[in-house]
Amino acid sequence: MNKIAEEINKYPQDYWDFKGITKSGIHNIGKYPATMVPDMQYQLLSVISKHLNNKNISLLDPFCGSGTTLVIAQELGINSVGIDINPYATLLSFVKTHQYNRADVCDAISTIKNNLEQESNFPIYDFVNIKKWFRDDIIKSLSQIRHCILLEKNQDIRKFFWICLSEVIFKFSNDRTSTFKLHVLPKEKIDLIEDRCIEYFIKIVNDNSAHLNYSNITSSNIICGDSNSTMKYKLKDEFNIICTSPPYGDNPTTVTYGQSSILFLKWIDNVDLSCSQELLKKYTTIDKISIGGEKRNIINTKNIKSLNEFLNKISLKKQSKVINFFEDYYVVLKSMRQCLSKNGYLIMTVGNRSVDAVRQPLDNITIEILEGLGLKMVSKFNRNILYKNSPLKLSLLKDKKTIKTIQKETIIIFTK
Numbered sequence: 001m002n003k004i005a006e007e008i009n010k011y012p013q014d015y016w017d018f019k020g021i022t023k024s025g026i027h028n029i030g031k032y033p034a035t036m037v038p039d040m041q042y043q044l045l046s047v048i049s050k051h052l053n054n055k056n057i058s059l060l061d062p063f064c065g066s067g068t069t070l071v072i073a074q075e076l077g078i079n080s081v082g083i084d085i086n087p088y089a090t091l092l093s094f095v096k097t098h099q100y101n102r103a104d105v106c107d108a109i110s111t112i113k114n115n116l117e118q119e120s121n122f123p124i125y126d127f128v129n130i131k132k133w134f135r136d137d138i139i140k141s142l143s144q145i146r147h148c149i150l151l152e153k154n155q156d157i158r159k160f161f162w163i164c165l166s167e168v169i170f171k172f173s174n175d176r177t178s179t180f181k182l183h184v185l186p187k188e189k190i191d192l193i194e195d196r197c198i199e200y201f202i203k204i205v206n207d208n209s210a211h212l213n214y215s216n217i218t219s220s221n222i223i224c225g226d227s228n229s230t231m232k233y234k235l236k237d238e239f240n241i242i243c244t245s246p247p248y249g250d251n252p253t254t255v256t257y258g259q260s261s262i263l264f265l266k267w268i269d270n271v272d273l274s275c276s277q278e279l280l281k282k283y284t285t286i287d288k289i290s291i292g293g294e295k296r297n298i299i300n301t302k303n304i305k306s307l308n309e310f311l312n313k314i315s316l317k318k319q320s321k322v323i324n325f326f327e328d329y330y331v332v333l334k335s336m337r338q339c340l341s342k343n344g345y346l347i348m349t350v351g352n353r354s355v356d357a358v359r360q361p362l363d364n365i366t367i368e369i370l371e372g373l374g375l376k377m378v379s380k381f382n383r384n385i386l387y388k389n390s391p392l393k394l395s396l397l398k399d400k401k402t403i404k405t406i407q408k409e410t411i412i413i414f415t416k
Helices: 004-010 039-051 068-077 088-096 103-118 136-150 154-170 185-191 197-209 227-233 257-267 305-311 318-337 362-372
Strands: 056-060 077-082 220-224 241-244 341-352 376-382 393-395 402-404 408-415
Touching: 004 039, 004 376, 039 068, 039 241, 039 341, 056 103, 068 077, 068 220, 068 227, 068 241, 077 227, 088 154, 088 220, 088 227, 103 136, 103 154, 103 197, 103 341, 136 154, 136 197, 136 376, 136 393, 154 220, 154 393, 185 220, 185 408, 220 318, 227 318, 241 318, 305 318, 318 341, 341 362, 362 376
Parallel strands: 056 077, 056 241, 077 220, 241 341
Antiparallel strands: 341 408, 376 408, 393 402
């Protein structure tokens, strides 16, 4: 048996649930759905890196999201590259991994506090449908904060301020934040929102600045873009570890990562975002261009037995979306295989969502694809999802029955 498998098998079955442990420090900065469990990532990467006979370990996360894995890699002295199609995710990952100068941050905080107290002449910000999502007085307060952020000349510090602003937007918008999709609160609840935007922004800036990286010099390169084309055409090196949690299905019907962050992105100056303005024009564009968002014919996955068995259990209408997702998923996995060094390790955390009230076996489909691509499975184990920021139930069925969302995740480890 592989030494890594041996070590993982020593842990009790419920160890990977990390019951009673919640996110803290840098991992609490920003607002992002369905984030990874830092303690689990730390333990997994500690085990893997210990058994790699290489002092200069490199890691790739092609779906880096909020940057949890990249932060853990830094803590372990591992150089990393993170990719995500969502510009808010890459902005958040940058802020979490960038090495800041403490004195510069303190000076910038002092300056922005003074500016917020003194600046009374600022433009009221506007974008399409802004008044649907924000009350007039909230727009004025957020415009004042935005104006003062733009006065900061250091771009890296501006990026930190934008993340702090995103937390203010999350708290004071008209969006019902109990789901990831945008839904306007009822008017009586909107009327109850108390405009404390500036006061709250200052609090968030103070709280978050205490957790920034001021000492770790391990490099982390964050790339905003499509993970497949980035891996295929931009990454020249091979990685000792690829550690990621991909989407569990197409974004519009699984987790709408794009929608959950679009209100933040609308307020952030485009100079500080690594994307085109076209991406932000519509509220749904990021999710539509994400994995599974485009119409695909079944080509690469037509002989995947576990996928075909699943497709036969769901309606024709739902089959097309599933096919779109797995066709994209297949080419991403193929690119990941190409980026993995010989004897390197691929760690995947996946979950089996429901389609037509039938569990989609993403774990088994992933295993079948990766084994077909010549990778060898080292270990597979499950963990209960205790703290992931997801609703327990989703109403998806026409007869209005509720079905449970994903309660467990599967961790699969492969080697090349």
